[in-house]
Structures are given as structure tokens and as C-alpha cells.
Amino acid sequence: MVAMVDELLRYRAEFPILERTTYLISNSLGAMPRGVYDAMKGYADTWAARGIRAWEERWWMLAAEVGDEIGGLMNAARGSVSTHQNVTTCQAVVASCFDFSGERNKVVYSDLNFPSVMYFWEAQRARGARVHMVKTDDGITVPTERLLDAIDETTLLVPVSHVIFRSAYINDARAIIEKAHRVGAHVVLDTFQSLGTLPVDVTALNVDFACGGVLKWLCGGPGVGYLYVRPDLGKKLEPKFTGWFAHQNPFGFEVGPTRYANSPFRFMNGTSHIPALEAARPGVRIIAEVGVPRIREKSKKQTARLIQLADLHGWRVNTPRDPEKRGGTVSIDMPDSEEVCRELLKREILVDWRPKAGVRMSPHFYNTDEELEIAIAAVEEILKERALASR
Numbered sequence: 001m002v003a004m005v006d007e008l009l010r011y012r013a014e015f016p017i018l019e020r021t022t023y024l025i026s027n028s029l030g031a032m033p034r035g036v037y038d039a040m041k042g043y044a045d046t047w048a049a050r051g052i053r054a055w056e057e058r059w060w061m062l063a064a065e066v067g068d069e070i071g072g073l074m075n076a077a078r079g080s081v082s083t084h085q086n087v088t089t090c091q092a093v094v095a096s097c098f099d100f101s102g103e104r105n106k107v108v109y110s111d112l113n114f115p116s117v118m119y120f121w122e123a124q125r126a127r128g129a130r131v132h133m134v135k136t137d138d139g140i141t142v143p144t145e146r147l148l149d150a151i152d153e154t155t156l157l158v159p160v161s162h163v164i165f166r167s168a169y170i171n172d173a174r175a176i177i178e179k180a181h182r183v184g185a186h187v188v189l190d191t192f193q194s195l196g197t198l199p200v201d202v203t204a205l206n207v208d209f210a211c212g213g214v215l216k217w218l219c220g221g222p223g224v225g226y227l228y229v230r231p232d233l234g235k236k237l238e239p240k241f242t243g244w245f246a247h248q249n250p251f252g253f254e255v256g257p258t259r260y261a262n263s264p265f266r267f268m269n270g271t272s273h274i275p276a277l278e279a280a281r282p283g284v285r286i287i288a289e290v291g292v293p294r295i296r297e298k299s300k301k302q303t304a305r306l307i308q309l310a311d312l313h314g315w316r317v318n319t320p321r322d323p324e325k326r327g328g329t330v331s332i333d334m335p336d337s338e339e340v341c342r343e344l345l346k347r348e349i350l351v352d353w354r355p356k357a358g359v360r361m362s363p364h365f366y367n368t369d370e371e372l373e374i375a376i377a378a379v380e381e382i383l384k385e386r387a388l389a390s391r
């Protein structure tokens with residue numbers, strides 16, 4: 001019999017940390033591609049040798065170029081993706097395009113959104129936003145019908161995660177966007193936990209805004225968030241959180257009202273984060289080369305195996321069992337899960353722990369099937385040792 005060859009494993013050599021650890025934490029920080037060493041050296045060399053000329057020769061356009069590369073992963077039109085420091089900043093840019101003083105000032109989201117995003121919108125109450133938070137029943141899934149019912153004629157914005165960080169539940173983005181558009185509201189889809197591990201097509205979804213960061217599934221490191229704005233909206237919106245990068249004539253240093261540049265610079269503000277943009281590129285390029293459909297296919301198999309192993313041990317799984325509703329993470333709440341996580345880290349098995357989730361394990365395209373068995377066997381051993389010690 002011919003053994004199945006996992007084509008994607010040839011990329012392991014690109015990620016130094018895989019030689020030393022069992023790396024199952026790409027939902028939090030993707031492994032660093034070897035190419036980042038060269039990217040950082042290139043950055044330093046450019047700064048050292050070209051000095052101020054680097055802006056004109058490379059740096060000024062970098063934010064837009066990296067935006068286009070990220071956009072290529074989600075079928076975004078060229079020029080529709082701006083880059084920022086993080087997702088919270090992206091929310092601020094979007095919020096600054098709207099006015100909360102009128103009748104249409106409701107902001108609807110699920111309480112399973114990433115907390116930083118919720119903290120931002122909570123704070124917008126002071127600016128007139130009426131926040132409506134839809135509660136989860138089981139801590140895993142978003143009650144779609146209730147969320148859709150909450151989106152009404154007074155709703156301005158619906159900022160929701162595509163994939164829930166705690167449980168990896170895949171929100172019904174299509175239904176949410178359709179309902180929002182039917183009543184004249186805009187959706188801000190947070191694709192941080194989806195882009196790079198499951199197919200995202202912002203054009204087919206007809207979503208108004210999409211945002212995320214590159215440090216998890218895109219292996220791009222901290223410091224780069226991206227914001228997609230639907231091209232027709234990108235022509236007319238005027239962010240109030242703005243600055244000279246958004247000006248049509250930044251080097252004119254004009255005073256008075258801003259004459260907005262075209263997208264994507266229109267949605268930027270101050271000087272861009274050049275080192276982080278340089279570091280982001282190798283990871284984004286590898287993901288583009290590997291291709292999200294292949295990543296998704298492997299992810300479905302590996303997450304299914306993790307669930308099967310957790311079931312065999314009778315541990316609680318806080319992740320949907322239906323692969324079509326599940327992203328790239330499996331949250332396993334075994335007994336003493338927080339302590340178990342600490343022990344796993346000591347054994348070079350890199351995972352994390354979150355309240356109401358348990359230990360989150362997130363295999364990516366570079367993980368072997370054997371690594372899943374290693375992680376689960378280690379949990380078993382840790383639990384046995386703890387049971388013996390408590391006798």
C-alpha cells in the first residue's frame with residue numbers, strides 16, 4: 001500500500017521553531033518563517049544605506065503593497081486593504097466614519113467577540129452608540145437567529161468575529177451580512193481567526209469591512225492589522241481618525257479640511273509601521289503559496305483527530321463537532337486544564353489556555369499528525385502524575 005504523503009510538511013523547514021517544539025499555537029502566534037531574518041536584515045540595510053531616500057524608494061508604498069498581498073488571500077480588489085497596527089485600531093478607523101448622534105446608532109454584536117473589540121465598542125456609548133450585545137447560550141456558538149433579530153432599522157454597525165477565538169465556531173457571516181444590508185446596516189467582519197485557515201472571500205460575501213491581523217494564521221508577526229473596505233464605500237467614507245497619510249497631497253502640508261486620498265491610504269493616518277510590514281511579508285507569501293484550500297482540508301482532518309482523542313479520554317470539547325462550523329482550533333477542557341497547560345509549556349508543547357475554553361490546540365499546515373498524538377499523550381501523562389501526587 002502506498003503511504004499518503006503530506007505535501008505540506010515540506011514547509012516545515014521554513015519554520016525554525018518546529019525543530020525544537022511541538023508548535024500547536026498558531027491561533028495565537030504563528031511560527032516565524034526563516035525568511036523574516038532576511039526581511040529584517042533588508043530593513044536595516046535599507047535604512048543604513050539609503051537613509052531618508054528609503055521612504056521614496058520603498059517605505060511609503062509598503063503599507064499599500066502589503067495590504068494588497070493580504071487582500072489577495074481574501075479576494076479583495078487591489079487598493080481596498082489598508083494596514084494598521086492592530087484590529088482595535090481598525091475598529092476605531094471604521095467607527096470614525098460614522099455619526100452616532102442620529103436615530104441609526106445601534107451597534108449589534110455577540111458576547112463571543114474578541115474582548116478588545118467589545119471594549120472598544122462599549123466605550124463608544126459615550127459617543128452616542130447604543131450597544132446591543134447578544135449572549136451565547138452554550139459558550140461555544142453564537143445564536144444566529146437572535147443576532148439577526150437584533151439587527152434592525154436603527155442598526156448602524158455589526159462588528160462580529162468570523163471565527164470565535166474561544167471555541168473556533170464559524171459565524172454565519174453570509175446570513176449576518178444579508179440581514180444587515182436588508183435594513184441598511186454595515187458589517188465589520190473580524191477575520192483574525194479565519195483568514196489563513198479557512199477560505200474567506202470578501203467580494204463574494206459583499207461584506208462592508210473586514211479586519212484582522214497577520215500574527216496568527218498568517219505567520220506574519222505582531223504589529224500589522226489589515227482593514228478591507230468595500231471599494232464603493234472606500235470612495236465615499238471620510239474617517240475622522242485620520243492624518244497626513246490619508247491626504248491627497250501629504251507633502252503639500254496644506255492646512256484646512258483634508259482632501260482625502262483614494263483607498264487604501266484614505267483609511268490610514270500617521271507614519272506606517274515599516275519594520276512590522278517587512279516582517280509580515282514572508283509569512284503572508286508562504287500562506288499564498290501553500291493555498292488556503294489545502295490548509296483548510298488538512299485542518300479539518302487534524303482538528304477532527306484532536307476531538308476524537310479528547311473524546312477517548314472523556315475530556316470536554318468546547319469546539320463545534322461539525323467540521324463545517326469549526327475553524328482551526330480545538331478547545332479541550334480536561335481536569336485542571338490551566339495547570340495542564342503550564343506543564344505542557346514546560347515540555348516544549350506550545351499551546352495556550354483561556355477561561356471558559358480550556359487548552360486551545362491549533363494545528364497549522366506545518367504540523368505533523370504525530371505531533372497531535374504527542375500533545376495528547378503528554379496531557380495523559382501530566383494528569384496521571386497529578387493523580388499520583390495527590391494521593
Ligand SMILES: Cc1ncc(COP(=O)(O)O)c(C=O)c1O
Pocket residue numbers: 085086087088089114116117161163164165190192193213225
Ligand atoms: C478574533 C480576534 N480579534 C482581535 C484580536 C486581537 O485584537 P488586536 O489586534 O486589537 O490586539 C484577536 C486576538 O488576539 C482575535 O482572536
